[in-house]
Amino acid sequence: MxxxxxxxxxxxxxxxxLNISGVQFSFTNAAVFMxxxxxxxxxxxxxxxxxxxxxxxRAQSVAEMSYEFIAKMVRDSAGSQGMVFFPFVFTLFxxxxxxxLVGLIPYTFTVTAHxxxxxxxxxxxxxTVIVYGFFKHGTHFLHLFVPSGVPAFLLPFLVVIEVVSFLSRPISLSLRLFANMLAGHIALKVFAFFVVGLASAGVVGWFGATLPFFMIVALTALELLVAVLQAYVFAVLTSIYLNDAIHPGH
Amino acid sequence: MMKTWKLTVAVAMTGACLMAAPLALAPQVAHAETAAPADKAAAPAKPVSGHAAAGEHANGAAEHNPVDAHAVKFPPFDATTFPSQLLWLAITFGILYLLMSRVTLPRIGRILEERHDRIADDLEEANKHKAESHAAQTAYEKALTEARAKANAIAGETRNRLAADSDANRKALEADLAAKLVAAEQRIATTKTDAMSHVRGIAVDTADTIVSTLIGSSAPRADVEKAVDSALAARTAA
Structure with missing residues (x-):
């Protein structure tokens, strides 16, 4: 171990x-899981x-509920025009x-922890937001970065802030999911090592090992929540960002 | 219109993957430059040795697996895996998107739509039936009212007819009775007249008998008749 x-x-x-000028393409365990x-x-x-x-x-209810859940999410945040992106958001979610969820099963690989x-x-x-925004609205899409009803001397600062906030979206979106998955799995593993380490230290260790063991049980429950929650957050934020592509301007 | 946006999404997906590619490649290129130039020919093996050397002083305690040298580097930041990850992510996500948008979501959508339609149909039918029963009730009440009116009419007519019949009967009876009464009165009058006409003969006979009894011999018939006539005339006058 x-x-x-x-x-x-x-x-x-x-x-x-394939190996194209030093760029290695391989079939990996990540690919298997994908x-x-x-x-x-x-x-x-x-x-x-x-x-x-x-x-x-029961199974059909789950399928229908997930369909209606995502459809409602997209419609609420991006309007009925946003339903164009419904398959996309559903696929992402x-x-x-x-x-x-698959990553929570022991001995599996978590694709989203990368x-x-x-x-x-x-x-x-x-x-998608940028391409669709420019495709649909042309340069009007840039109004996304120009808040209306702002004094002229404040406008340059606000435009800078809007641009920075727009550019930070992919960073926060990707880091949130990645960090949650990574941290959760590391925490689970660390407590698992405590269990194994204490249990190997004799009879007293067995009793000591129950503490981190229950911690693992609790953490697994928490990770289950986090797994669902992060998928939901990813989908909600995607819908909200897509709304900017459909309705630019404030 | 729908097709266009699907196309746009597809373009955006490939675009994003292309955008992600330089990010993935940049650290690897950097690694490649730091690696020994002699290793450049053996591309797949090259990053392994480079990372193993870098990883040893960073994570000395970590177990060194000679078969898989990547273990010494923090895997999520191992840039040599990025191209493969991106390749398979693009392929699998693309497949999933196509399956979802072409097959699964329309399928679920159809089920939901069918149920929605069915519920709407059922509600409509229920409303129709409700309206029908309402109409039937109205018709029933109307028929009932009509029947009642008709019954009243028939009853009234019958009553009138019966009244007229009994009236006629009564009148006929009365007329009959009146006629009979008149006939009876006439008969009485005749009988009375008859009786009255006999009164004189009886009175004459009686008076004759009385006279003959009283005096022992009969008086002349003419005298008796004369006396009776005068007595009768006196009574009638009285």
Whole structure:
């Protein structure tokens, strides 16, 4: 047993595929889990809706509730025009949620505990906002950075602040998810090491080990909450940012 | 219109991935530059040795796994894994997006829509039935009122007819009775006249008998008749 809480985040290269001028593309354990996440989401939702019954069963209720939950979220924050992005937000939410939840199972790999993954998702959101904003509104999209009804001498400062806040969005969006997942898993692992370490110290240690053991139980419950909450936060913030692309200007 | 926005989202997704790529590559390039130039030919092995050397003094206590040298570096910041991560994230997320937007979400949406329609239909039908029952009740009440009016009319008519019949009967009876009365009166009058006409003969006979009894011999018939006539005339005058 390695006493290394970081070990769980390790990327294992299973198959090296391509090497383009020093950039290595490999099939990794992260890739396996990403495909697993997609498979879980797709097959669960397909399985849940197989009956297409008028009165839904449990699984179908879950599928319908998640659909209506995200649809309501997008409609509330981005308006009915924002429903264009409903599949996108739904995909993001389910991907992050299932990645977080799968990561809680012992011996699994947490895709969202890697900054590059969360950063890519966050940049995808902001990229979508920028591309759609300019595509839909042209230069009017820049009104997003110009608050109306502000004295002229304050305007330059406010524009700077707005731009900085806009640019900090992907950073906060990606770091929030990444840090939550990373910290939670490290904490769980550290307490697991306490259990193993104390239990190996004899009979007294066994009793001592119960304390961190219950801590792990409590932390797992907390992490379950965090996993769902972070997926929700990611989806809500995405909807709010997308609203800026649809309705720029204050 | 829908298609255009889907296309836009797809473009944005690839755009974001492209934007993320330089971020991922930059640290790796930096590492590559710090690594020995001789290693440049063996690209896959090169970062491994570089990181192992860097990691040893940073995390000396960590177990060094000779098979997987990445263990010594903090994995989330290991830039050599970034291209693979991004590649598979783009592929899997793209697949998931396509599956969700093309297959799953329309499927769930259809179920919800069907239920919504069904509920709306059922409500509409219930309203229709309610209106029908209301109309039926109104019709029933109307029919009841009409029937009652008709019954009243029939009753009134019958009553009038019966009254008229009994009236007629009564009148006929009265007329009959009156006729009979008149006939009876006439008969009485005739009988009386008859009786009256006999009174003189009886009186004459009686007077004759009385006279003959009193005096022992019969008086002349003419005298008796004369006396009776005068007596009768005196009574009638009285």
């Amino acid at each position: 390695t006493v290394d809480p970081i070990h769980q985040f390790e990327i294992k290269r299973f198959v090296d595929l 495909f697993g996440i997609v498979a879980i989401i797709f097959f669960f939702l397909t399985y849940a809706t197989r009956g297409r019954t008028l009165v839904p069963g 389910t991907f992050v949620l299932v990645a977080n 900054l590059i993954v969360t950063a890519a998702l966050a940049l995808l959101v902001i990229g």
